[in-house]
Amino acid sequence: MAKQQFNDLSQFADELALVERMVRLACEGEHGSAKGELCGECTALLDYVRARLERCPYGAEKPTCRQCPIHCYRPTERDRIKAVMRYAGPRLLLRGDLAALKHLVHDRKGAPPRPKE
Numbered sequence: 001m002a003k004q005q006f007n008d009l010s011q012f013a014d015e016l017a018l019v020e021r022m023v024r025l026a027c028e029g030e031h032g033s034a035k036g037e038l039c040g041e042c043t044a045l046l047d048y049v050r051a052r053l054e055r056c057p058y059g060a061e062k063p064t065c066r067q068c069p070i071h072c073y074r075p076t077e078r079d080r081i082k083a084v085m086r087y088a089g090p091r092l093l094l095r096g097d098l099a100a101l102k103h104l105v106h107d108r109k110g111a112p113p114r115p116k117e
């Protein structure tokens with residue numbers, strides 16, 4: 001079966017943009033990277049996240065990754081992205097980042113039934 005496409009492409013773009021902001025913030029704060037730059041590790045992490053997101057079987061129904069029952073990340077990337085969110089999540093919320101707020105609300109909704117593969 002062909003993978004389910006995001007029927008709302010903007011949701012995909014929003015989610016990826018949010019992850020990217022978080023990775024950048026964490027890289028700057030924790031890895032000492034210059035503003036607007038990513039270290040090799042964070043560049044690889046972001047590439048990995050983009051690839052997972054593109055293959056997400058939920059498509060537009062995608063829950064937040066924390067609520068997702070599938071857990072498609074490898075353990076290493078999963079730990080890294082969790083650390084990134086712990087660091088960057090509260091900081092984005094403090095800045096009034098709308099996408100981060102939306103993500104928080106979305107997170108409370110939990111996951112829809114798992115799609116058939």
Ligand SMILES: [Zn+2]
Binds near residue numbers: 026027028033038040
């Ligand atoms: Zn980094």
